[in-house]
Structure formats: structure tokens, C-alpha cells
Amino acid sequence: MQKVYGIWYNEGQFRRLMGKRWHKVVIGIVGAVILVAVVVLVKIALTPEVEDVESESAGVNQEETYGFVEPETVATLVAKFNIEIMDQTGWQLLPADDTTMMTYENNYWYPLDDDIALVVVPVEFSGDKAQDTVLTMLIYVDKDSVNQEKARSYWQYLVQANSEDYSAEEVTELMAEAEMLRERGEMANRGKGLFVAINEVEGGDHIEYQVVRNYRED
Numbered sequence: 001m002q003k004v005y006g007i008w009y010n011e012g013q014f015r016r017l018m019g020k021r022w023h024k025v026v027i028g029i030v031g032a033v034i035l036v037a038v039v040v041l042v043k044i045a046l047t048p049e050v051e052d053v054e055s056e057s058a059g060v061n062q063e064e065t066y067g068f069v070e071p072e073t074v075a076t077l078v079a080k081f082n083i084e085i086m087d088q089t090g091w092q093l094l095p096a097d098d099t100t101m102m103t104y105e106n107n108y109w110y111p112l113d114d115d116i117a118l119v120v121v122p123v124e125f126s127g128d129k130a131q132d133t134v135l136t137m138l139i140y141v142d143k144d145s146v147n148q149e150k151a152r153s154y155w156q157y158l159v160q161a162n163s164e165d166y167s168a169e170e171v172t173e174l175m176a177e178a179e180m181l182r183e184r185g186e187m188a189n190r191g192k193g194l195f196v197a198i199n200e201v202e203g204g205d206h207i208e209y210q211v212v213r214n215y216r217e218d
Contacts, residue, residue: 074120074129081096084161093157107121108122109140118154120134123215139208139209140206142206156171159211165192182200
């Protein structure tokens with residue numbers, strides 16, 4: 001919040017109105033005004049430091065509230081996602097396959113099953129999965145698909161792949177909270193750097209089961 005300090009002073013007009021006999025008083029007032037001006041200038045000079053402290057405090061509060069995760073590349077997190085799938089289901093669910101991956105609108109798309117895809121949104125798109133940092137990962141499924149439960153299973157393994165610090169119970173609770181917040185269009189967060197949500201655009205033809213990563217600002 002910025003404050004503007006203004007000092008209006010016209011010595012000639014002041015003397016004409018008050019008379020010369022008030023000369024000493026005027027000098028005293030001028031001195032007081034100068035003193036006030038100096039104080040104001042010092043305060044203004046110190047304002048950036050105060051703002052820096054407030055900014056640092058806000059950053060600390062954000063970390064305490066939402067948490068942060070370390071940057072991970074597309075290739076790394078897709079590999080972790082596949083490990084979760086294989087460890088938990090064997091081949092009951094198909095993993096993401098680089099040979100069928102395609103890029104569309106600067107995102108990485110991995111077909112998983114009928115009407116289901118893994119979409120990876122990078123912070124900045126370069127086309128290099130080994131370099132691009134992940135911002136969001138989501139399971140994309142058609143609204144009228146018969147594979148809704150399968151999509152939710154993929155979502156669970158996606159959350160687990162992104163949340164090494166979460167227990168299985170915490171992952172379940174996080175997903176349940178996202179379900180409760182679904183109608184309000186809000187995201188669930190447990191203070192460890194992940195936001196989880198179910199996004200169903202009104203009038204749209206698909207549902208997105210999202211995992212959003214929260215990074216520190218440089």
C-alpha cells in the first residue's frame with residue numbers, strides 16, 4: 001500500500017496575511033514544516049524496506065498455508081506415474097506410452113484408454129519432455145464415457161506420483177476434499193504444495209481430474 005504525502009506552503013502569501021510582526025512565528029512554522037518534510041522523506045525512503053518485509057512475510061505465510069514442491073520435469077513425473085500404475089495394478093491399467101504421445105496446444109497428451117488421456121501442462125513449452133517443468137497434470141475423460149471409475153483410478157495414481165510426502169490416507173482425504181469442493185469450483189490443498197481438483201466446465205464434453213504443483217517464485 002502506497003501513501004502520498006503532500007506539503008503545501010506559500011511563505012509570501014502567509015506573510016501578507018499575517019503581517020511582519022509574525023515574522024518569527026513564520027520562521028518557526030517554516031522550521032516545523034521543514035522538519036515534517038524531512039520526517040516524511042525518511043519515511044518514504046524506508047517504505048521499500050517495509051514492503052520487502054511484507055512481501056517476505058506473505059511468502060512465508062503462503063508456504064505455511066499451501067506449501068511448495070520442488071520442480072520436476074515432464075519425463076520424470078510421467079515415469080513416476082507409470083511406476084505407480086505398474087506397482088498397484090500390474091497391467092490392469094495401461095501406463096502412459098511415449099510412442100503414442102502427441103503435443104497439442106503446447107501440452108503433452110498421452111492416450112491411456114478409451115476416452116481417457118493423461119495431459120501434462122508445462123510451465124513453459126519447449127517440446128523437450130526432459131527439460132520442461134510440469135505445472136499441471138490431469139486425467140481427461142469424456143463426460144459420457146463408461147470409464148469414469150477407471151479415470152478416477154488413474155487420478156489416484158497421478159496424485160500419488162506427485163505427492164511423495166503424502167501417505168496413502170492423506171491422498172484419499174485430499175481426493176475426497178476435492179470431490180466436496182467440486183461444485184464450488186475450488187481446489188483441495190493439504191499444505192504440502194499440491195492443489196487437487198475436479199474441473200467440469202459447464203456445457204463442456206469432458207471432465208478434468210487435476211493435480212496442480214505449487215512452486216516457489218524466483
